[in-house]
Amino acid sequence: MQRWVQGLIIWTLPSSSGSAAVRPFSALIMLVGVLLASAGYGATFLFSMRVHAIGGNDINTGVALAGAALGTFVGVSLTGWVAQHVGAARMAALAALCVGAGVVSFALVEHVSSFDVVPGFLVGFGWGAFCLAAPMALAERTNDAERGLWFLRFATMQMTGIGASPAIAGFAIRFWRMPLGGVLYAIGGMCVLAAVLLELFGRLAPHVRATSATQEPASPDPWLLKVGVIARTRAVYPIVIIALGGCVFSGLMTFQMSLVQGTEAKATTFFSVYTVTVIATRWLLSRVVIKLRSETATKVLLTMMVLGSAAMFVVPFHVLFQSAAAVLLGTGYGLAYPIVQLQAVNDSVAAHRRAALTWFVAAYFVGAFGFPAVGGWVLVHGGRVALLALIAACGLAALTLAVLRDRQRAETLSANA
Template identity: 60%
Template sequence: MGPFSAFFVLIGTLLTASGYGATFFLSMHFRSLGGNDLDTGLALAEATVGTLVGVLVVGRFARRIGSARTTALAALCIGLGVIGFAAVDRMSAPGILPGFLVGFGWGAFCLAAPMSLTERTSDADRGFWFMRFGTIQMAGIGGCPAVAAMAIRSWHWPLTSVFYVVGGLCAVAALMLEAFGRVSPHRDEAPVQQDWLRESGAVWRTRAAYPIVMISLCACVFSGSMTFQMSIIRGTHAQAGTFFSLYAVTVVVARWLLTRVVVRLYHGVATRLLLAIMVLGTAAMFVVPYQPAFHSISAVLLGIGYGLVYPTIQAQAVNDCAATHRQPALTWFVVAYFIGTFGFPAVASWVLVHIGTPALIGLMAACGVGALVLAVMRDRHAIAPLSNA
C-alpha cells in the first residue's frame, strides 16, 4: 500500500474517530437540555445495541459491496448520529436513533476498516500499517474532544455547532474512505469469513477467553474516564480539555516510541505492568479535588497504560487460539470492547447520579484490578493444545 492510498485511509480514520470522540460531550449536552448523566448512559446503551448489530451485519455488507465501501458507510452513519444528537431534543421519540447510529457505525467501522487493510497489505507489512492505523484512530478519539473543548472555552462555540462540524467531518471521512477503496489495489485473495457465533465454543475453551474479558474491563475504565470526565472534575480547578489533550498526545507518543520496548518484553510481564499503570491512573483521580496536578498525571498514566495494553492483549487474543479460529476470536474481542465502551456508562451513570463521583472512580478502579487479576490467571493457565481448540 503506497503513501497516496495510505493518506486517504489514515485521514479518513482520523476524522471518523473524531465522531466517536464527540460522544464524550454527551454528558454536557444532556445537562444543557435539563437532563443528567442517566440520559448519557441511556444514549450509550442504545449505542451498545447498535454496535452489536453493526458487528453482526458487517461481514455480509463487506462481501457484497466491499470492505472499503462498508467502512465509508460506517463513517457516514457515525456522522449522522452525531448530527442527530444536536438536532433532536432528548425527550423526543427520535432521540433513540442517534445513539444507535453512532454505535452501529463505530461497530461496523472497527471491523470493516481492519478488513480493508488486510485485503490491501501483505503479511510482511501488515503489522506496520495496523499500528499506524491504531495510532491515528486513538489520536482522533482523544484529539477531537481536546479541540472541541478549546472551541467551546476559547472561541465560545455552542456544543450543537461542534456536533454539526464533527458530523460534517465524518461525511468527509466517508468520501476519503470511498476514495481509498478506489485508488488502492485490492489483493486477489480475500480473507475467509467465518461464523463467529458458531465458532464461539472453540474460542472460549482456549486462553483467548482471558484477553477477551480483559478488554471489556479495560474499556470500562476508558469509557468511564472519558465519558464522565466533565462530571468527575466538577467543582475542582481541573479542565477536561487538558485531560483529553494529554491523553491523546500520550497515547500517540507512547505507541510511536514504546511499542518496540513492549513487544520485546514477555507479553505476560508487559500486560501486567501496563494494567498496573492504568489502575494507578484511575486511582489518581481520587486526589484531583485536593491536588489538581494529579488530573494531568492521571491522563498520562491512562494514556500509557490503556493506550499500550489494547494492542498487547489484542495480539494475545489472536495468538491464544488456533489459526482457523482467529477471526472469530477477533470478532469476540471487538464485541467485548464495545460492551465495555458503550455498556459500562449505562451502569456508571446510575452510580454517578445516585452514589457519587468517588463510587464511580472506585468502580472503574475495580474493573482495572479485575483485568489485572485475569492477566495473572492467564499466565498461570497452561496453554491448551491448539489442535483441539
C-alpha cells in the same frame, strides 16, 4: 505543517522486517480517514454536556449510550456479511457516514426523551461496523510480518481522533464561543470526509492474497456460533480484558466533566493530555513495544491503566493528579489496546480469526458503551467515589486476567515440553 505530513509519510513506510502491500500514499489516506472517523466516536464524550444542556442528567447520558451499545451489536453482526459483498474498506466508509449521521442527529435533539437512544444507536451501529471493517480492510492488505506494526499505527490514529475530538471541541466552545450544536455538526462533516478517504483507500490499495498451503480458509459459520470454540482457546482472555479496559476508558472519558466538578480541574485538560500522551507514546514507543514479549508488555500497561484510575481519587486534593491520570491512561490503555487485539487474533486458529476479531470488537463495545449506563446510575446515586471505585475494580480485573493468561501459557508450554 509540511514537516508533520512528511513525518507521517515516513511513519507509514514499511519496516525493514518485511514488505507490506500498503503504499505510503495509500496508508496516509487510510490513516487520515481513521483519524477523522474516530473524531465521530470522540464526540460521544460530549454527549454528557449536551444532555445537561437540554435538562437531563448522567442517567440520561447512560441511556443514550445504551442505545449505542445495542447499535454496535447490530453493526458488528452485519459487517461480515456486508463486507463480503461490498468489501471491507467500503464497509468502513459507510460506517463512518453512519457515525456522522448519529452525531448530527444528537445535535438536533432539543429535549430529553426516549428518542435520545436513536442518535446513540446510529453512532453505535456505525462505530461498531467501523471498528471491525477497518481492521479487516487493513488485515487484507498486510502480511503476517507487518500486521502487528500496522495495527499499532491504525490504533494510534484511532486513539488520537478519539481524544483530540472532545479536547478541540472544548477549546472551540470556550475560546471561540462556538455553540455545542455547531461543534457536533462540524464533527459530522469530518465523518463524511473520512468516508470519502476510506473509499479511496479501498480503490488504491491492493489485497494481499494468502499463498500458504497450510492456511485454513475462514469458516462460513456466523461469529455468534463460534463462541464455544473461541472460549476454549486463550483468545477468550484478551476478549474479556478489552471489555474491562473499555469500561475504564469510557468511565473516565464519558464522566470526566462530572468527576472534576467542584474541583479546579477542567475536563478539557484531561482530554488534551490524554491525546498528547497517546500521540507521543505511539510515535516514540511503538516499535519498542512491538519487540517486547507481549505478555509482559500487557501486564505493565494494564498496571499503568489501574494507576491512572487510582490517580483520579486524588484530583480534589491537587489538580496535577488529573494530568497524571490522563498520562497513565493514555500510555497504559492506549498502548495495550493494539497488543491485546493482536493477542486475540494470534490466540485463535486461522479459520476462526475473523470471528475472534468480531468478538473482540463486540466485547470492547460492551465496556465502552454499556458501562456508561451502569456508571451513570452509580454516579447519580452513589457519588464520585463509588464510580471511581467501580472503574478501578474493572481495571484490576483486567490485570488479573492478563496474569492468568500468561500462567496458562506457561503451563501449556511446560506440558508440551
